[in-house]
Amino acid sequence: MSEAIKADKxxxxxxxxxxxxxxxxxxGIKDVQVGQVIEVxxxxxGSLTDFPAWARTSxxxxxxxxxxxxxxxxxxxxxx
Amino acid sequence: MAEQxxxxxxxxxxxxxxxxxxxxxxxxxxxxxxxxxxDLDKILASFVxxxxxxxxxxxxxxxxxxxxxxxxxxxxxxxxxKDLMGKMFGQMLPKGACAVKLSxxxxxxxxxxxxxSLMKKKNVASLDQMMELAAELDIKIYVCExxxxxxxxxxxxxxxxxxxxxxxxxxxxxxxxxxxxxLFI
Numbered sequence: 001m002s003e004a005i006k007a008d009k010x011x012x013x014x015x016x017x018x019x020x021x022x023x024x025x026x027x028g029i030k031d032v033q034v035g036q037v038i039e040v041x042x043x044x045x046g047s048l049t050d051f052p053a054w055a056r057t058s059x060x061x062x063x064x065x066x067x068x069x070x071x072x073x074x075x076x077x078x079x080x
Numbered sequence: 081m082a083e084q085x086x087x088x089x090x091x092x093x094x095x096x097x098x099x100x101x102x103x104x105x106x107x108x109x110x111x112x113x114x115x116x117x118x119d120l121d122k123i124l125a126s127f128v129x130x131x132x133x134x135x136x137x138x139x140x141x142x143x144x145x146x147x148x149x150x151x152x153x154x155x156x157x158x159x160x161x162k163d164l165m166g167k168m169f170g171q172m173l174p175k176g177a178c179a180v181k182l183s184x185x186x187x188x189x190x191x192x193x194x195x196x197s198l199m200k201k202k203n204v205a206s207l208d209q210m211m212e213l214a215a216e217l218d219i220k221i222y223v224c225e226x227x228x229x230x231x232x233x234x235x236x237x238x239x240x241x242x243x244x245x246x247x248x249x250x251x252x253x254x255x256x257x258x259x260x261x262x263l264f265i
Contacts, residue, residue, distance in 0.1 A: 015203050019132040023213065026135035057136045 005063055005075050007039035008032050014043045014071070021047045022054050029060060029078050037063065040074040047072055110139040112259040114252065118147030118174060119183035120192060120207070126265045127210035133261070134217035141259070142214075143252040145224035149231060150174050151207075152223060154239045166232020173231065176239070177207035215242050222247045222255075 011028050013021045021042050032038055040051070048065065051074050055062045063075040111133040115126045130140045144152055155176040162170060174180045185191035199206065205213065214221075221244045228235070228246065235246070245251075256262045 017202060017204050019128045019135065020203075020205065023131055023135040023217070026137070054136055 005037060005039075007075065008036040010039045010041065012041050013047075014041055016042070017044055018046050018050070022050050025051065025054065025076060026058065029058075029076065032078050034078050034080065036078055038076045038078070040076060042072050042074065043070055045072070047074065051076065107260045108139060108258050109137065110141065110255070110259040111261045111263070112141045112252065112256040113143065113262070114264045115142055115144045115148035115151075116146050117183070117265055118149075118151055118180055120180045120195070121183050122265050123148070123151055123177070123180060123207055124204075124210070127207065127214060129263065129265075130219050131210065131213050131217055134214075134219055138261070140214075140217070140219040141222065141252075141255045142219060143222045143224065143247075143255070145227050147173075149223060149227040149233060151177050151180055152221070152239050152241070152244075153233065153237050155179065157237045159237050160234040162232050162234070169231040170233070177211060180207070211239070211241070218243065220245070222251060224248070 009028070009032050011024060013024055016024070021040070021044050025038070025040060028038060040047075044050075048067075051065075052062050054060075055076065059080040061077040061079050063077050064073075065075075066073040111130070113126060113130060115123065117123065117126075126142065130142055134140050150173040153174075153176045155178060159167075159170055181189065181192045182195055185195075196206070198204075221241055223238070223244060223246050225246045225248055227233075238244070
């Protein structure tokens with residue numbers, strides 16, 4: 001699936017409900033350089049719509065989203 | 081020719097002026113929220129939206145008024161000198177975020193207790209945690225001075241929040257006019 005995507009940082013947000021995943025990524029994105037990628041692990045299905053919405057308004061990019069067994073992986077690239 | 085040029089120049093100058101006036105009226109990327117309710121569910125929703133907005137890069141202003149005001153009392157602080165009505169309000173209204181109740185299904189406190197334990201189990205942040213988070217995210221809190229006075233609350237019994245200001249309706253409206261999103265909860 002996403003062997004091509006290499007994450008520079010992993011954020012484990014499993015078990016955290018709204019609004020924490022978006023709050024955490026908005027802080028965590030500042031810990032990587034522009035162009036670097038964060039792999040987010042979440043169990044919150046709301047993140048599937050929330051992360052793209054956050055990315056659009058903050059100017060960042062969702063590279064790929066994977067899900068299975070209740071776990072959602074979202075690859076976020078810092079663009080700004 | 082020169083006349084036409086001068087005419088075009090003056091038209092451009094006029095347009096520039098109008099553009100400046102227009103951009104001065106553009107609202108900022110800000111959320112202004114009136115927190116009128118003192119119910120657990122509505123306060124929780126207020127803080128979820130406020131912290132979410134801050135995460136989206138918005139400036140956030142929360143204006144606490146009427147039933148929302150006692151939520152900002154600190155349960156560990158003394159109330160100071162109050163008159164009889166002030167004492168009564170002080171007794172009857174929740175002292176701080178941990179004393180607020182659900183707007184529905186409170187069932188003499190049982191429903192609220194169940195909801196709180198469910199929130200804990202599901203990892204949903206408590207109101208106290210939400211307030212800490214709000215402070216971390218530089219969310220501004222304004223407290224309605226008129227509600228404070230009406231219900232007899234003293235400034236010394238309010239929580240220590242880094243960006244808390246007492247104000248009137250004009251301050252809220254100034255913020256609201258400059259906000260893309262305004263909510264009343």
